[in-house]
Amino acid sequence: MYKNYIKIAWRNLIKKKAYSFINIFGLGLGIACCFLIFMYVQDELSYDNYHEKxxxxxxxxxxxxxxxxxxxxxxxxxxxxxxxxxxxxxxxxxxxxxxxxxxxxxxxxxxxxxxxxxxxxxxxxxxxxxxxxxxxxxxxxxxxxxxxxxxxxxxxxxxxxxxxxxxxxxxxxxxxxxxxxxxxxxxxxxxxxxxxxxxxxxxxxxxxxxxxxxxxxxxxxxxxxxxxxxxxxxxxxxxxxxxxxxxxxxxxxxxxxxxxxxxxxxxxxxxxVYLRTVAQRQPGETGSLANIYVFSVIGLFILVIAIINFMNLSTARSEKRAKE
Structure with a gap:
């Protein structure tokens, strides 16, 4: 049964290459951007966490x-x-x-x-x-x-x-x-x-x-x-x-x-020290908590747009097939 589903899905992908590419690429790009932003935020939040005390x-x-x-x-x-x-x-x-x-x-x-x-x-x-x-x-x-x-x-x-x-x-x-x-x-x-x-x-x-x-x-x-x-x-x-x-x-x-x-x-x-300090003459680099918030919002926005785009294209395709 699952083999048939896979075959049908594959045929639809091949048959509608442009549509499939736009739909999958858009969602994939959104998820990838969101993942990269998540990795950046995680790294920024991890500064100095390795100190046991x-x-x-x-x-x-x-x-x-x-x-x-x-x-x-x-x-x-x-x-x-x-x-x-x-x-x-x-x-x-x-x-x-x-x-x-x-x-x-x-x-x-x-x-x-x-x-x-x-x-x-x-x-x-x-x-x-x-x-x-x-x-x-x-x-x-x-x-x-x-x-x-x-x-x-x-x-x-x-x-x-x-x-x-x-x-x-x-x-x-x-x-x-x-x-x-x-x-x-x-x-x-x-x-x-x-x-x-x-x-x-x-x-x-x-x-x-x-x-x-x-x-x-x-x-x-x-x-x-x-x-x-x-x-x-x-x-x-x-x-x-x-x-x-x-x-x-x-x-x-x-x-x-x-x-x-x-x-x-x-x-x-x-x-x-790394994200929240505003003191001067630091011994090393510091980050910005504001950047964390900004990038987090951007990542969430990109993901939401990618999902909406995927759903809209899928809905449009379904309506077209229903008319056929």
Missing amino acids: GDRIYRVLHGWEGDPKAKAPIDSYWVWGNAPIGPALENDFPEIDKVVQFSGRADILLSVEDKLYQEDGVFFMDSTAFDVFSWELLAGDPKTALLAPYSIVLTETTAKKYFGDEDALGKTLKGSDAPGRANAGDYTVTGIMKELPANSHFRFNALLSLSTFKKSNPEIFDAWGYVDTYTYFLVNDQFDEAKFNAKIPAFLERHRDYPDSKYIIAIEPLKD
């Missing part, structure tokens, strides 16, 4: 507008801010388990033997990074890989670029001056990490230990006036966002350098 990760936003006890417009905040805020937060708030800080993106010339490359996807990273972020270290100790000055952690691709199939752990890369602000010197490879997922809000080729940056720029880590680091932190079960925010004014009163300072802070959960 993602629901406990926040970052500090720095503001300089309005009264210190008031909240500035969120779009006036910077993600890039002062370094002393990190240790102060960890010391004053028991609900914070770990703080990880890192520099703005840096450039460095790295060489080994006859291989010389300029790496522009580099950050000076805190030793606590592997305690907070779910970055997989394939070789090396995550507790100490970024602890000592002039330590460097390479991604798999970067390690192969310099050392081929050799074991890069313990090898030395010579760092030279570049247009960026990375320190010149000999860097010991203390870790090899798996490539970051594409859906990360910031990416890098290598990580240099933050202690290297501290060694050459100690003043940045002593004064609240410098703007040179990103601060993320991991909270524990005691954390309550509303109560935490209520404590911020008193915290700033204790720590800010100048009584009339207009410096204020806010916090932002990791889940909001």
Whole structure:
């Protein structure tokens, strides 16, 4: 029975090639466009979801507008801010388990033997990074890989670029001056990490230990006036966002350098970083929640039009056959 249905359908397709092509192609194109839009939306919504502790990760936003006890417009905040805020937060708030800080993106010339490359996807990273972020270290100790000055952690691709199939752990890369602000010197490879997922809000080729940056720029880590680091932190079960925010004014009163300072802070959960943030000076790319809504509506509209078109053509064909 089913064979007969298939034969009849096939004969109709062959007999009415133009009609069949328009009908099937139109519906297929609509479904394909809708599927591609769905894949795009799914990818945008998946950013930073790979972090196992993602629901406990926040970052500090720095503001300089309005009264210190008031909240500035969120779009006036910077993600890039002062370094002393990190240790102060960890010391004053028991609900914070770990703080990880890192520099703005840096450039460095790295060489080994006859291989010389300029790496522009580099950050000076805190030793606590592997305690907070779910970055997989394939070789090396995550507790100490970024602890000592002039330590460097390479991604798999970067390690192969310099050392081929050799074991890069313990090898030395010579760092030279570049247009960026990375320190010149000999860097010991203390870790090899798996490539970051594409859906990360910031990416890098290598990580240099933050202690290297501290060694050459100690003043940045002593004064609240410098703007040179990103601060993320991991909270524990005691954390309550509303109560935490209520404590911020008193915290700033204790720590800010100048009584009339207009410096204020806010916090932002990791889940909001890629799509919902409007803060400035990001460490990487950001998306747009508005784009998600727009493309979703467009996808739904295309699918509805394709279905209506298919139904109209099918109805017209049925009426024609009924008259015959």
